[in-house]
């Protein structure tokens with residue numbers, strides 16, 4: 608192996624470690640936010656075609672560790688790691704297969720958001736400016752069963768189309784983004800918008816942001832920078848509470864040195 612191959616191998620291992628850490632950190636922070644619970648999962652596209660990272664089905668979302676994250680094939684074969692992948696693996700595999708622009712996928716079962724599939728005219732519309740990403744609409748997938756087969760996954764990919772998120776009737780949500788940090792920000796904002804919308808509906812007739820308002824917001828919105836800002840905020844909270852460990856954060860996205868990082872829960876859950 609020459610120097611170049613050694614360097615490339617080192618870079619790949621470093622990238623794999625970073626993605627596993629980001630998935631574990633994002634998972635724990637979404638548990639802290641009340642968005643993930645005993646089920647649901649995040650994934651990120653792997654180092655080559657038809658591979659992606661995802662957590663084992665039986666690992667608690669509240670205590671997922673980076674080294675436990677699996678590398679699996681689109682067919683569900685475990686390429687690296689110990690354990691079985693989630694039973695709804697086809698959600699991730701088929702969305703990656705259908706959407707070359709997608710680098711990370713979240714599937715979760717957040718009842719206050721899923722409730723929009725349970726009422727007549729329950730469409731999610733943008734009422735907060737960060738929901739402008741979904742201005743074109745949030746499709747609802749009508750198959751309320753678990754997405755257990757590749758055919759069901761392909762059907763869900765068909766429902767999602769080119770959108771950034773979809774609701775699964777009586778079941779949950781999928782959100783897609785380009786990487787783990789933007790995915791984390793999108794999931795937080797998707798749920799925030801649904802929560803604000805539900806409350807606004809109690810107050811009176813809702814006035815959603817129209818396409819012009821959304822486009823004007825997006826004209827000046829720096830998506831990558833905003834995702835990093837949100838990540839830094841949530842990781843600083845998680846470090847202080849002990850939900851995540853400092854060594855799981857790379858220098859690029861960790862909170863600024865000098866922040867108070869003292870864990871209050873021992874950092875070992």
Ligand SMILES: [Zn+2]
Nearest residue numbers: 695716778779
């Ligand atoms: Zn599900």
